[in-house]
Amino acid sequence: MKKAIKFMLNGDPVETLADTNVTMTDFLRRDMHLTGTKRGCEEGECGACTILLDRRPVASCLMLATEAEGHEIVTIEGIMEDGKLHPVQRQFVEKWALQCGFCTPGMIISAVALLEENPSPTEAEIRDAIAGNLCRCTGYAKIVEAIGAAAESLSRKVA
Amino acid sequence: MTMPSFDFVAAKSLDQAAEMAVSLGGKCQIMAGGTDVMPLLRDRLIRPELVVSLREIPGLDKIEFKPGEGLRIGALATLDQIQASPAVRDNLPAVAEAAHYVASKQIRCKGTMAGNICNASPSADTACILIVMGAKILTTKREIQIGDFFKGVKKTCLEPGELVREIFVPELKSGEGSGYLKHAVRKAMDLAIIGVASWVRMDGQKIADCRMAFGGAGVTPLRALQAEKHLKGKTYSEALLEEAAVLAAADAKPISDVRASAEYRSDMIRVYAKRSFKRALETLRS
Numbered sequence: 164m165k166k167a168i169k170f171m172l173n174g175d176p177v178e179t180l181a182d183t184n185v186t187m188t189d190f191l192r193r194d195m196h197l198t199g200t201k202r203g204c205e206e207g208e209c210g211a212c213t214i215l216l217d218r219r220p221v222a223s224c225l226m227l228a229t230e231a232e233g234h235e236i237v238t239i240e241g242i243m244e245d246g247k248l249h250p251v252q253r254q255f256v257e258k259w260a261l262q263c264g265f266c267t268p269g270m271i272i273s274a275v276a277l278l279e280e281n282p283s284p285t286e287a288e289i290r291d292a293i294a295g296n297l298c299r300c301t302g303y304a305k306i307v308e309a310i311g312a313a314a315e316s317l318s319r320k321v322a
Numbered sequence: 323m324t325m326p327s328f329d330f331v332a333a334k335s336l337d338q339a340a341e342m343a344v345s346l347g348g349k350c351q352i353m354a355g356g357t358d359v360m361p362l363l364r365d366r367l368i369r370p371e372l373v374v375s376l377r378e379i380p381g382l383d384k385i386e387f388k389p390g391e392g393l394r395i396g397a398l399a400t401l402d403q404i405q406a407s408p409a410v411r412d413n414l415p416a417v418a419e420a421a422h423y424v425a426s427k428q429i430r431c432k433g434t435m436a437g438n439i440c441n442a443s444p445s446a447d448t449a450c451i452l453i454v455m456g457a458k459i460l461t462t463k464r465e466i467q468i469g470d471f472f473k474g475v476k477k478t479c480l481e482p483g484e485l486v487r488e489i490f491v492p493e494l495k496s497g498e499g500s501g502y503l504k505h506a507v508r509k510a511m512d513l514a515i516i517g518v519a520s521w522v523r524m525d526g527q528k529i530a531d532c533r534m535a536f537g538g539a540g541v542t543p544l545r546a547l548q549a550e551k552h553l554k555g556k557t558y559s560e561a562l563l564e565e566a567a568v569l570a571a572a573d574a575k576p577i578s579d580v581r582a583s584a585e586y587r588s589d590m591i592r593v594y595a596k597r598s599f600k601r602a603l604e605t606l607r608s
């Protein structure tokens with residue numbers, strides 16, 4: 164069964180048909196050809212599929228594509244600003260906050276959402292914000308460092 | 323992941339959703355944040371013909387505090403909105419803390435408190451604090467005392483097609499405090515091994531009234547009635563609390579599973595009964 168949906172995807176309007184029983188993760192990867200959003204556990208545990216729904220981080224594996232109707236979706240592909248890496252992305256590169264990279268899109272989405280809500284988070288607040296994003300490689304220390312550095316660079320930009 | 327085929331509709335009002343649920347019965351699945359429903363759909367544990375989303379119903383996500391009365395939490399307010407709301411944090415901090423205990427940011431940004439209690443998991447993190455606060459559940463049909471709400475694992479007293487509109491939590495009055503503490507293996511993203519909530523009204527050093535409830539040690543969240551009885555009307559002391567905590571553990575009917583053994587659960591109820599009661603004492607309203 165398919166349903167017509169209209170929503171904003173990474174800043175552009177989209178009007179298309181979506182299967183009623185498809186998750187947002189699969190819809191983005193298969194129908195929208197946006198494969199940055201990863202498919203991990205598919206049960207809300209790992210955070211690899213994190214996207215922004217109306218600027219809030221959600222697990223796209225626990226969302227139906229049809230729920231996007233009338234809403235704004237941002238994926239990792241929509242995080243760059245004016246063709247430049249977002250400060251969170253840049254700091255992930257500079258601080259070596261990734262190894263295999265599978266968790267990275269979800270981590271970055273969670274971090275971007277955190278900094279929009281709380282521009283100067285403590286380390287505990289950073290760790291709380293990414294508690295739903297699992298990483299098998301880095302041990303998290305570099306990720307926490309990168310998010311802290313991004314917060315600093317963003318606050319310098321505003322000042 | 324392919325899920326079984328079903329139709330999807332975003333309800334325009336709670337009454338419309340309730341009508342569909344009544345007329346279609348078991349073929350209709352009501353969904354709010356979907357954080358419990360989606361895994362069930364995926365694992366084919368439910369096979370509805372129609373999924374009815376409540377998310378687009380206007381006005382159901384309100385969080386309002388009225389001094390002299392209490393807090394009204396709309397059925398679609400997300401756990402994230404509840405834990406971040408100044409109205410909740412300032413007036414009923416333990417409710418904000420319980421909401422924050424659920425899963426992760428990603429789950430809280432979609433999951434609701436109404437969904438958390440309607441799903442009726444014995445370890446639902448928001449259940450115990452609502453029980454000790456004497457919350458009321460306002461549905462499409464009636465008002466339900468939270469103490470009558472839970473009927474078993476995944477079972478509530480809601481009738482077919484009866485939907486939750488709002489959760490009402492009475493305010494803390496002068497001399498009253500409450501707390502909820504959860505014990506889990508991981509701090510985040512882990513169902514509680516057990517959780518204990520306490521509410522207390524102090525009259526100087528005397529415990530004028532109190533309520534205690536625990537989750538994860540029975541088919542529903544349960545009141546620790548023996549412990550409450552032991553505490554009421556007495557002067558507070560560490561020794562008295564220890565005696566009550568032992569009684570709370572005796573009230574529990576825990577099971578052994580992958581998370582913990584029954585013995586461990588009972589003992590953790592003893593420990594967390596004390597901690598949550600102390601937390602309630604720390605947060606007494608002046």
Ligand SMILES: Cc1cc2nc3c(=O)[nH]c(=O)nc-3n(C[C@H](O)[C@H](O)[C@H](O)COP(=O)(O)OP(=O)(O)OC[C@H]3O[C@@H](n4cnc5c(N)ncnc54)[C@H](O)[C@@H]3O)c2cc1C
Pocket residue numbers: 206207208351352353354355356357358359360361376397401423424425426429432433434435436437438439440441445446447448484485486487511512513514
């Ligand atoms: C990875 C993961 C970790 C989790 N960790 C925790 C945890 O630590 N602690 C915890 O307590 N929970 C946890 N949960 C469970 C879950 O997130 C909560 O139970 C959530 O609050 C449910 O809300 P929802 O809006 O998503 O409900 P849904 O999934 O939409 O619905 C749940 C049930 O409630 C019914 N329902 C929803 N709204 C209404 C309404 N207004 N009226 C009548 N019925 C309604 C639905 O029909 C369904 O049966 C976890 C879930 C996941 C996926």
Ligand code: FES
Pocket residue numbers: 201202203204205206207208209210211212213222223224225
């Ligand atoms: S794939 Fe969605 S949380 Fe793991």
Ligand code: FES
Pocket residue numbers: 260261262263264265266267297298299300301
């Ligand atoms: S970098 Fe490999 S999972 Fe995080």
